[in-house]
Amino acid sequence: MRPAGRSSQPYWKDVFMRKLVTSFAALVGAALLLAPGFAQPPNGRPPREPGKEKAKDYAKSSIVTRMMAFNKKGDGKLTKDEVTDPRLHRLFDQADTNKDGIVTREELIALAEKLDAEVGADDNPRGPGPGRPGRGPEGFGPPRPGEILPRPLQERLNLSEKQKKQLDALQKEVDSKLAKILTNEQRKQLAEMRGRGGPGGPPPDGPGGPPPGGPGGRPARPGGDRPPE
């Protein structure tokens, strides 16, 4: 083990030390990276149980991680004193189902699941709620291109039946004339842009829009569907 005389001994030592230092640093880093993900509940439940995908999801949900972040002792037994943000005490009480003054990871997971179910039950923004047209933040969604008066606005203005009919007729005229002006390509483009609409989505049925079922949807209505003038 002395191929190059005296100096080789410290050289190998150096290499060894170097490797040791860097790999130790890397290990510490990796451990820190992985630690939150592999933190196990105090009862030593294995982190991944087959068929329990959902439980795994909720273990990483915001309620569990953000509430447990207050658990300075790190014993998995969260007390109210530890929750230094009093605005979250209501949530603490909600989680503490057995009312022992201690909130465990399991209780938080259960709460996360429960709250998710409550919200999920109504989580159907696309579905037309009965009597609840899809509205923008303050009652008005953005009007679709060429829309004269969105329906919520019509309601707010208390339009008479006669006025509504007149408006519908005007809307049909606008729609058909707009369709004539735009090329097929442009209509398609418009439809795509509308499809990517943000929260709130497109307004409900535009007043006087074409009957549903026409291919291509509202804005990109093929010329053949044009109502008679």
Place this chain on the structure above:
Amino acid sequence: MKFSDRVLTRRDALRGGLALGALGLFTPDMFARELARTPALTEGPFYPDRLPLDTDNDLIIVNKSITPAVGEVTHLTGQVLDINGSPVKDAVVEIWQVDAKGVYLHSADSGRRQRDTNFQGFGRCTTTDKGEYRFRTIKPVAYPGRTPHIHVKVKKGRRELLTTQFFINGHAQNRNDMVFRQLRDPIDRELVMIDFKPIKESKIGELSARFDIVVGLTPDDSPRERKR
């Protein structure tokens, strides 16, 4: 080559640095902040376009009128704090909300519907040394298509620290509300839901509500209002 030179070649330093970086990355999670920031929400279209002459913190009485506003009188109090829990003094808290008929003090809304002229619709309060603010207003009612809510804006000097809305805890309409639903994190939802509690001593059924507001104070936090 000396030992120390070899131990700390650039590559080694890089590796070590990466490992240290990983440590730094997780520090915020390992040492939880004391207070969670109040989430921001849209300003909406009805911040008064013309401010009323009276912009004090009593929205029940306009100027020296003797007729109070219609609605459930609510004493809204709270503190403006930073994420470490330190009070933010001399911040201006502004609130605006619909009157008991659901009409905003805004030409785009009150122009077409009869509003309660005894309700101020908008108010301001400067925080004390303890970061405290106080309003007398009404319990919010629904605006068509919205769940009951109160709009809030917090300013400090010329900077806007936060624009948000808060809601009545447990109100059935919350979960269908387009704005409320933008908060996907249940903890964020919790931070904007407020309890309205009856004041026992009150003979006219007044309510109290507490809304503590936690703001970030770094320059990047100035909210850019989304176009809507």
